Amino acid sequence: MNAATLSILLLLSAGLFATGFFGLLARRAILFQLISLELMLAGPALGFIAGGAYHGGQTGQAMFVLILILAAAEVALGLALYLALRRVADVEDADTITRLRH
Amino acid sequence: MLSPYLLLLLVPSPPLAAFLMLGLDPFFLRRRAVQVLALLGGVAPFFVMLPLAAVCFGGECHGVVPVFTLAFGQSEVALALLLDPMSTLVGLTVAAVGAMVITYAIDYMSDAGVADLRRFFALMNLFLAAMLTMVLAGDTITFFFGWELMGLCSFFLIAYNTGLPQAVAAGRKAFIITRFADAFLLAGLLLLFLEANSVRLDVLIPAGATMTEDRHLVIALLLLAGALGKSAQVPFHTWLPSAMAGPTPVSALLHSATMVAAGAFMLARFSPIVMSEPLVQAIAAAFGVGTAAFGALSAIFQTDVKRLLAYSSISQIGFMVLAVGLGAPEVAIGHFVVHAMFKSLLFLAAGDITHGSDLGTSMKAMRGAARRRPVAYVAYVAGAASLAGVPFITAGWWSKEAVLSAAWNTGPFGIAIWALAFLTAICTAVYAFRPVLEALLPEPEHRSRAPHGHPLALNLHHRARIGSGFITVPLVVLATGSMLGGVMVAPIISFLGAEVPHAPHLPALLAAMAPFAGLIGAAALTFVPSLAAAVEGAHDMRRPTRLDHKFQIWVIEPYIRLIRWLSRDRRPRDADLDFERQVRLIRWLSRGARMDGVYQALVVRPFVNLVRWLSGHRGGGVDPVGSAPVALALRLTQAVVGPLAHDRFDRFWMRSANRLVRIWVMARAIQTGRSRDYALGLALGTAALLVIAWGTTWN
Amino acid sequence: MSGLLALWCAAVALACAVLAVTRPVIVHALIWLVAALLSLAACFFALGASFAGAVQVLIYAGAIVAVFVFVVMSVDTSAEARGRERERLATGWRRPAAAVILVAVPLVAGLGVGGPALVAPQGTAQGSLGALLFGPWALAIEVASGLLLAALMGARHLGRRGAGE
Known part of the structure; x- marks a missing residue:
């Protein structure tokens, strides 16, 4: 792999992150936001793997494992929160949950 | 393969584990279990530090334990623990004092409810773990983490008595002011990282010492500001006296070896960066000696033992900052070690004497101590002698003498500093011996609740001893350290790679006379009724600063008189209202000129209001x-x-x-x-x- | 060759991701998410990170999406809800897009400028991943496992019926 490939891969990973981020901001349904968060985490993961492959070390994959753990924890909590909100208040639109402000 | 330095990981772990078990464990623990856990967590670091210190004193004293390393490009993020002479000495001191204080607290807090006890000891252990982490940190991230964690714990511990509004307010004040100063430290550390491309201290500090002029100045100033805030130096000093709202063991831990001393330690740690910048050095020396003098002067006029000791901490840490400013961080560390011992001793002994007294922690509660609590009284005398610096037989003399000599040897500028520090030393002896002599007075006949007493101690604790050993052992150990620790000062300084500064005979002799002059002064203030009454009545001196009083007399009163005269002259009739308003405004300004008020107005109040306003708080009055x-x-x-x-x-x-x-x-x-x-x-x-x-x- | 393959797979992943965040129906979005994650896994394989690729398939595209599917089963997918989603997206995409561009431009510009010069590639991977994870990074893994445990406990607590209702 050469430096140009790495640059393009990094651009693509930034694109993945930006896409997920767009989804997070644009979608109002909580499930869509969770999917977007997954994509936001996948972007940096690609960046780490690409960098690791370029530098020939294992650090990239190791960081990937950490990101994976983070994603798993995030999904578990996010879905649990979603279900709890559905049960308590029958909410699926993130914008209607504003009571924490008070 | 396994290096002995791996033990470093075990130093902050026991208190951290104790915190987790006491703080997060959902199961019910019995009182005895809580006490045992707290004691184990608090004492274990000392026994882990001992073999490490033995290795270190044996000569092999540079160990790094990498925890997590991530390299990207030319920069690296490397979390690590570091064992070098400075961290060994300070770590050992902190671990020892922490162990003593937690042992003492087992007895002192034994009458609290189980839930409160768990909360208290969980936080104390977390606090100890944070301080140890910070001291042993090998990189700025771990360092800052420990630093901030300590700030958070101090907030919770100062506000331990959550039922008392003023305790909560004191905690909030400490939190906001130190956070305000921490922002400077964070900025300095981030700039240093950009400069050195690494967070490891052994890379960062040499790189920081050799960088270009303008950035260097900015970074050194930011670091200094961070240290002044954490160490409660003027102008950030106001949080410390109010922080006495916490229980006595909290004060003993926060204000001797940890929290406030952390700033001085940080300055010593980063001293290669601070010292290569003469301007910053001069500022540090000026702030240090100024704070020392101010703290000592304020301490003389306190009528509350704990507040007296609080000002004393401010003053003594001023000496440490002064030493760093004079280019002798090794001397600062020496004073740090000695101060940690005698100051925690003073707090613990005073706490033991006044515990459960109807008079709270006011000076009158010390009366009759020699009969009531002889061990604690003797320990207090030892601590006070060390604080005052009685020559040769106390540890305090050796370290203070080193600071004074370092000042004397710095040249003409240094002699001025020496003179101020010498006067401070006399004041120190005066306030150090005042409670000692007060204790010789007979106990007041009928004890009624003193209006000046610290309300926290008023009847909140009643003695429920579980064994006097928990109190006596720490007192005896610390008293021994405060007396005999003097022989360690010279080895400590040479161990850190510097020589003990020696002044000529005349200043040394003068400095040796200071405690005796102070003793006479203290005796005069205690036994001469008119002087004692004068101190009692000097309410102005007990305000956060004396400056505003002078300000009032010299600036504001004449101005008021001028306006009165002008308004009488020109508009005799309806000017009165106008005039009244102006007078009120000026009065208000003069009140605001107090540092405390300024902080309340500039930092604390806006912050609270901002939070309220941003959160759409709609209760009560309008948001200003x-x-x-x-x-x-x-x-x-x-x-x-x-x-x-x-x-x-x-x-x-x-x-x-x-x-x-x-x-x-x-x-x-x-x-x-x-x-x-x-x-x-x-x-x-x-x-x-x-x-x-x-x-x-x-x- | 493997570089080109990796680029192709990553590009496909990006396209799938764009589709995933713009579908009005949750099931479709989820399928596109799976597609994006699987193409990422292929990209990882092409880059020689076979462990990461395998884990990506197993945990990301497998376990995590499976959890999603369980939740999705209870979602309203009527034509009305679909229309509402479509309308929400049609009206409110401009500001998020502007914000994303605001973030992406300096990010990409920084990438383009380069930062510290790239050191030359050092060939194939050296050392084993396990030795890194359970050697020098052991503490990080411990912290991460603590995070997982906390998430587990939190999810269990939130999922409990009858608590605080």
């Missing part, structure tokens, strides 16, 4: 931050265009006032409570950060 510009504009409108009635100017001003209202409403609308909007805010912040990073570093 939001309505101030509106009120200002309205006031301006009335004042400027009131006479001009309804013309174009009027309308213009009115419109601008209305526009301000609209801006205010818009600003309020930012806080929607919707997670997407906050994500948007995060995005904008990230974008700004990226632009800054792109502009500054990625070139």
Whole structure:
């Protein structure tokens, strides 16, 4: 792999992150936001793997494992929160949950 | 393969484990179990530090234990623990004092409810773990983590008596002021990282010492500001005396070896960066000696033992900052070690004597101590002698003498500093011996609740001893250390790679006389009734600063008189109201000139208001931050265009006032409570950060 | 060759991701998410990170999406809800897009400028991943496992019926 490939891969990973981020901001349904968060985490993961492959070390994959753990924890909590909100208040639109402000 | 330095990981772990078990464990623990856990967590670090210190004193004293390393490009993020002479000495001191204080607290707090006990010991252990982490940190991230964690714990511990509004307020004050100063430290550390491309201290500090002029100055100033805030030096000193609202063991831990001393330790740690900048050095020396003098002077006039000791801490840490400013960080560490011992001893002994007294922690509660609590009284005398620096037989003399000699040897500028420090030493002896002599007075006949007593101690604790050993052993150990520790000062300083500074005979002799002069002064203040009454009545001196009183006399009163004269002269009749308003304004200003008030007004109040306003808090009165510009504009409108009635100017001003209202409403609308909007805010912040990073570093 | 393959797979992943965040129906979005994650896994394989690729398939595309599917089963997918989603997206995409561009431009510009010069590639991977994870990074893994445990406990607590209702 050469430096140009790495640059393009990094651009693509930034694109993945930006896409997920767009989804997070644009979608109002909580499930869509969770999917977007997954994509936001996948972007940096690609960046780490690409960098690791370029530098020939294992650090990239190791960081990937950490990101994976983070994603798993995030999904578990996010879905649990979603279900709890559905049960308590029958909410699926993130914008209607504003009571924490008070 | 396994290096002995791996033990370093075990130093902060036991208190951390104790915190987890006491603080997060959902199961019910019995009182005895809580005490055992707390004791284990508090004492274990000392026994882990001992073999490490033995290795270190044996000569092999540079060990790094990497915890997590991530290299990207030319920069690296490396979390590590570091064992070098400085961290060994300070770590050993902190572990020893922490062990003593927690042992003492087992007895002292034995009458608290189980839930409170768990909370207290969980936080004490977390606090100890944070301090040890900070001391042993090998990189700035771990260092800052420990530093901040300590700040957080101090907030919870100072506000331990959550039922008392003033305890909560004191905790909040300490938290906000130290956080304010921590921002400087964080900025300094981040700039250092950009400079050195590494967070490891052994890379960062040499790189920081050799960087270019202008950045160097900025970074050194930022670090200094951070240290002054944490160490409660003037002008950040106001949080420390109010922090005495916490229980005595908290004060003993926070204000001797940890928290406030952390700033001095940080300065010593980063001293290669601070010392290569003469201006910053001079500022540090000036602030140090100024704070030392101010603290000692204020301490003389305190009528509450704990507040006296609080000012004493401010003053003694001023000596450490002074030593760093004089280019002798090794001497500062020496004083740190000695101060940690005698100051915790003083707090513990005073706490033991006044514990459960109807008079709270006021000076009168010390009376009759020699009969009531002989061990504690003897320990207190030892600590006071060490604090005052009685020559040769106390540890305090050796370390203070080293600081004074370092000042004397710095040249003409240094002699001025020496003179001020010498006067401070006399004051130190005066306030150190005052409680000692007070204790010789007979106990007051009928004990009634003293109005000046510390309300926290008033009847909140009643003695329920579980074994006097828990109190006596720490006192005896610390007293021995405070007396005999003097022989360690010279080895400590040479161990850190410097020589003990020696002054000529004359200043040394003078300095040796200081404690005796102070003793005479203290005796005069205690036994001569008129002087004692004068101290009792000197309420002004007990205010956070004395300056505002002078300010009142010299500036404000003449001004008031001038206005009175002018207004009488010109407009005899309806000027009165106007005049009254001005007088009130000036009075208000003069009150605000107190540092405490200034902080309350500048930092604490706006912060609280900002939070309230941003969170859409709608209770109570109007919010001053939001309505101030509106009120200002309205006031301006009335004042400027009131006479001009309804013309174009009027309308213009009115419109601008209305526009301000609209801006205010818009600003309020930012806080929607919707997670997407906050994500948007995060995005904008990230974008700004990226632009800054792109502009500054990625070139 | 493997570089080109990796680029192709990553590009496909990006396209799938764009589709995933713009579909009005949750099931479709989820399928596109799976597609994006699987193409990322292929990209990882092409880059020689076979462990990451395998884990990506197993945990990301497998376990995590499976959890999603369980939740999705209870979601309203009527034509009305679909229309509402479509309308929400059609009206409110401009500001998020602007914000994303605001973040992406300096990010990409920084990438383009380069930062510290790239060191030359050092060939194939050296050392084993396990030795890194359970050697020098052991503490990080411990912290991460603590995070997982906390998430587990939190999810269990939130999922409990009858608590605080």
